[in-house]
Amino acid sequence: MLKITDLHAEIDGKEILKGLSLSVNAGEVHAIMGPNGAGKSTLGYVLGGRPGYEVTAGSVEFDGKDLLEMAPHERAAAGLFLGFQYPVEIPGVSNVQFLREALNAQRRGRDEKPLSGAEFLKLAREQAAALSMDAEMLKRPVNVGFSGGEKKRNEMVQMGIIDPSLAILDETDSGLDIDALRVVGDGINRIMRKPDKAVILITHYQRLLDYVAPDFVHVLAGGRIVRSGGPELALELEREGYAGVAA
């Protein structure tokens, strides 16, 4: 599904990713762990196509297509979802309006029929309920005045509505209390744990992996993947820290 080969990327002339390679197949959950400044968030932004992140070498193939050639909104329509570490507040734009425009823009991009207002509201209410989010919050401006946990939950509601094939979730567990962590973990499993989908979880901690069991764990340090293994690698990291494992 996703094939990253020898990816180099920089911001403001400073190289952050230094030859990163990773293959993700349908049906797999990959966890990417690593110390601060290793390039974890940069990887998410580069895959999402954020302006300012320049790819200087390497390639990324997504479902056989050149991902790096696509504009950010085209990547979304192709099935890629980026869960933000810091979801953006957009005053004056309601969640419902934003998500309906987003979903229908994607559907049009795939030559599918846009959802009517009523169809969309039904879907949005179902997804909000599945993540224990008050339906009233759907009417509020996007992320404005939401707590850290509510923002992350809102990311998952968006993911449920958009129903992507590949989700890259950047520290979705940060800012969550134990109960919210379980709700979000269940959400990821329910929406994305399917044979035709895949997830890349970017995280610092083992705790999210207690709820979303990864098939593979990778350690990202110094801009490249320095170790890969099964779920046991996350436990080893938790025990010994990055210094021991990534050295």
Next chain:
Amino acid sequence: MTLALPTRRDESWRYSDLEAVASVWPVPAAEVIEVLAGQSIARVIVQDAAIDAVAIRDFQVILREGATATFHVLNVGGQLGRVTIDVTCHEGAHFELGAAMLGGGDQTLEIVTVLNHIEPNATSNQVVRSVLGGRATGSYLGKVAVARNAQKTDASQSVKAMLLSRTATANAKPELEIFADDVKCAHGATVGELDANALFYLASRGIAPPQAKAILLRAFIGSVFEGIADVAERERVEAVAQAALERML
């Protein structure tokens, strides 16, 4: 009213397109609106003249004791589109303005207000939002003059402009002339551009850049026209604003 053609030295014409002004000078006298004591009026002014036209509309409003006037102004048309409102507030009167200027190309758009608070306890509230692209210039000049005996005057102005190109210009010029000592005159002005983080967030959810910009700009203009009581009229104004925004993207 003066018959002499204005010059740059006239404060209220400082940022105008004087060549365009000359082509239509002299302009008709201001429309005078007098609101009697305790009464209230609401006016909606949509200035969407043809792009090569010069549209200058002047209003002179007199608010008697306890009177209220609510003006909503959408200024989008013309090579020069200018709306001026000169308001005189008697005791306890209230003036409310919600205005938007949306322009691109080589347009010059202006909203000029003068609030004369001549007696105590009058209030005024002005909200102006501008979106400017191309080489357009949008100017808001808002003068508040508070007379010596006009104690407890409460006048506020909120002016925000959004520039869509490096060649567009926004002028926001509050001018306070206060001779009373117990008054509140608040003014705030910002000039900015579309938030790159918000644009990327919208794009990451599948919304193409032109639609993403339209969503953010609609939100920016936001509540300016919410106060129009007549729903049909509000929808008409919002449709003209929407069309003006789409022309700029």
